[in-house]
Amino acid sequence: MNVEQVYKDANALLEGHFLLASGNHSRRYLQSAKVLEYPKKASLLTDALAKMIKEAGIEVDTVCAPALGGVLAGYELARSLDVRSIFVEKKEGGMELRRGFEVAEGEKIIICEDIITTGGSALKAAQAIEALGGKVVAFASLANRGFCKRVGGNNEAKPECKLPNDIPLFSLDDFTFEMYAPEDCPMCKEGSVAIKPGSKS
Secondary structure (H helix, E strand, C coil): CCCCHHHHHHHCCCEEECCCCCCCCCEEEEEEHHHCCCCCHHHHHHHHHHHHHHCCCCCEEEEECCCCHHHHHHHHHHHHHCCCEEEEECCCCCCEEEECCCCCCEEEEEEEEEEECCCHHHHHHHHHHHHHEEEEEEEEEEEEEECCCCCCCCCCCCCCCCCCCCEEEEEEEEEEEEEEEEEHHHHHHCCCCCCCCCCCC
């Protein structure tokens, strides 16, 4: 599957001048919501992701996503794996399980995001699950921004990656975009103003 083409076809691989959540700037941006608004496309992606997870022999009871960005990807991956879907929500710098969701002691859980950049949100979700007695058996995402090493990928983990080395990351492809600190950004020097296209305000 050509994941980059799927994003392009959905107008989800944006070109321009973007302000990232990290504070850095980039010419390119992945907007997974534009892919996930089409359920058939979403299911194609998560079916492929589920196949990778199954072929690796990962046993899973539940998929958990960090809200809001990961909820659709997590739900679709749970459907593809035929398991339960839950999500955690932000609370005072961390994440917590709400809305009556429960986790059993030793329950095998995959943490799923739409995109893994440094893995900060996924790590907070994992910590919330493990605090309740769940066992995080893998991380998963539709796309990997190249900071963390994925199963079958060519990139090595960079120092910015926050995911633990002993838990596998499954992702469909690596998208390594050049990023710039604001003071070194060539678009800024040309007079362009960065826009923030993501879900965080």
